[in-house]
Amino acid sequence: MAGEWQAGDDAFRLSDFLDTCRDDSDQVEALRDALMDHFPTEGEGLFIATARKASPFSALAYALGPDAVIRLPGWLGDFLLKSDEVRAALPAAEEALALDGARRRQAVERIHAWMTGLGDAPDHDADGLLDGPLRVLRHAARTGQGAAGHVRWY
DSSP: OGGGOOOOHHHHHHHHHHHHHSOOOHHHHHHHHHHHTTSOSSSTTOOOOOOSSSOHHHHHHHHHOHHHHTTSSSBTTBEEEOHHHHHHHHHHHHHHHOOOHHHHHHHHHHHHHHHHHTSSOTTOOHHHHHHHHHHHHHHHHHHTOOEEEOOOOO
16 A cells, blocks of 8 residues: 555655756746746646655656656656647657556556655645646647746745
8 A cells, every 4th residue: 555655765766866856056946937927827727736845746757667757848847848849749748647547556556655655745636646747738739839847846
């Protein structure tokens, strides 16, 4: 059961690796702030995942595995795509995120395990974490818009 999962050294190393890959320089943080001014305030074009102590993106990466994570646009949760780039990135993102059956159940379990073992959010919305990014990309492709995503720590 996911709630009984104990984070081992490998999980902490992966978490540390993903944290160190994040660019939190002043210039990048300023860009993230500017982008947030243009994010929609509701609807299909917006997805937010929050948690204390554990990164939802790291949980998603752990759940999907490396082969799927490299299919996601951008760099480890951060991306800025023009409309044509959204359409080009969508097939790979769908391959990575459109899970069903046993693959989806396993991914949900792994998200819950991560959010419990490295954070304090055993009830994190794992289904939303799997569905939200793809919903945003599909919406952007359907409406001819660009899309942006980023990982923030506060």
